[in-house]
Amino acid sequence: MNTPQYLAIGRRTTVALQIRTCGLVLVALVATHAFGQVLVNDTFSDTDRIGGTNGSSTTTSSPLISTPTSTNTQWVVNGTSQMTASASGMLWTMNSTSNRMAIGYFPAVSIGANEVTFALTFTTGASGATANNLRVALLDSSPSGQRTTDGFGSTDATSVNDTGYAVFSSGSNVGGGNTTNLALNSYERVTTSSNDLLGTASVWGSSLASSSGATGYLAPNTSYTLSFKLTNNAGTLTFGTSITGGNFSGMNYSFADSTSPTTSFDAIAIRLGGGSNQFSNLNLTSFTVTAIPEPSTYAALVGLCALGLVAYRRRQTRKAA
Numbered sequence: 270m271n272t273p274q275y276l277a278i279g280r281r282t283t284v285a286l287q288i289r290t291c292g293l294v295l296v297a298l299v300a301t302h303a304f305g306q307v308l309v310n311d312t313f314s315d316t317d318r319i320g321g322t323n324g325s326s327t328t329t330s331s332p333l334i335s336t337p338t339s340t341n342t343q344w345v346v347n348g349t350s351q352m353t354a355s356a357s358g359m360l361w362t363m364n365s366t367s368n369r370m371a372i373g374y375f376p377a378v379s380i381g382a383n384e385v386t387f388a389l390t391f392t393t394g395a396s397g398a399t400a401n402n403l404r405v406a407l408l409d410s411s412p413s414g415q416r417t418t419d420g421f422g423s424t425d426a427t428s429v430n431d432t433g434y435a436v437f438s439s440g441s442n443v444g445g446g447n448t449t450n451l452a453l454n455s456y457e458r459v460t461t462s463s464n465d466l467l468g469t470a471s472v473w474g475s476s477l478a479s480s481s482g483a484t485g486y487l488a489p490n491t492s493y494t495l496s497f498k499l500t501n502n503a504g505t506l507t508f509g510t511s512i513t514g515g516n517f518s519g520m521n522y523s524f525a526d527s528t529s530p531t532t533s534f535d536a537i538a539i540r541l542g543g544g545s546n547q548f549s550n551l552n553l554t555s556f557t558v559t560a561i562p563e564p565s566t567y568a569a570l571v572g573l574c575a576l577g578l579v580a581y582r583r584r585q586t587r588k589a590a
Contacts, residue, residue: 444547
C-alpha cells in the first residue's frame with residue numbers, strides 16, 4: 270500500500286527537524302567547547318568595584334564589600350583611595366613605593382574533572398624607578414572570611430587558614446624599567462596559621478614547579494593576561510599557569526598536586542613588592558572564570574545525533590531499494 274502523501278510529508282518534516290536539531294546541538298556544543306561556560310565575567314564597565322552599602326563605592330575612601338556576584342567581583346586594596354572603576358577598567362594606582370596588594374573576591378568555584386580557567390587581564394602603567402617582585406595567589410578565603418575594607422597592612426587576620434596556590438617572580442625583576450626575562454615559581458600555602466598572605470615567601474613552602482625556557486618581561490603600557498587552568502581528576506589537581514601579551518613567549522607551565530589539594534577558590538590576590546617603584550598603576554580590564562565541559566559530555570550527545578542520522582539513512586536506502 271502506498272504511503273499517503275501527507276504521512277510521507279510528515280515523516281520528511283520530522284526527519285528534517287531531527288537533522289536540524291542535531292545540527293543546532295552540534296553548533297552549541299562546538300561553541301561551548303570553544304568558549305566554555307562562563308562562571309564569572311567582570312569587565313568593570315559598571316564603574317563599581319566593590320558594591321558598597323552606599324552604592325557609590327568608587328568615591329568612598331574606605332568601602333565595605335558586599336556579596337560578590339558573577340558580574341561584580343569585590344576588590345580591596347591595602348592602601349586607601351587607590352582603586353577606582355571606570356568604563357575602561359579598574360585603575361589601581363600605586364602611590365607608594367612600599368608593597369601594594371589587591372584582593373578580589375568572586376563566587377566560590379569548585380574544581381572537578383572539567384577544566385576551569387581563571388583569567389585576569391590588565392594593562393601596566395608607566396614604569397617606575399626600581400624593579401621588585403610580583404606575587405599572585407588563587408585562594409580559598411572562606412575559613413577566616415574576607416577582608417571587608419581597604420587600608421589593611423601586610424598582615425591581616427582574614428588571611429589565617431586561607432589555602433591555595435601562588436606564583437612568585439624569581440627575585441626582584443619586575444617593572445622599574447627592568448628588561449630581564451621574567452621567571453616564575455609556583456607554590457602551595459603550607460603555613461596556613463600565618464596572617465601574612467603574600468609578604469613572606471616562607472609561608473608558601475618549596476617550589477612545586479617553575480617556568481622554563483620562557484622569554485619576555487613586563488613592559489610599561491602593555492596589556493597582559495594571567496591565566497590559571499585547573500582540573501581535578503580522582504583527587505589529583507593539575508594547575509597550569511600562563512602569561513600572554515607583550516613580548517612573552519613560552520610563558521606556560523604546570524604542576525600536579527595529589528596531597529590534599531585545594532579544590533575550591535573564591536579569591537585572587539596580587540602583590541607588587543615595590544608599588545610605584547615598579548609601575549605607576551595597573552588597569553584591570555577583566556576577570557573571568559570559565560569551565561570547559563568534559564569531552565565525554567558532548568561526545569555522548571554527538572553520538573546520539575550520529576546514530577539518529579544513520580538510522581534515517583538506512584530507512585531511506587530500504588525505501589529506494
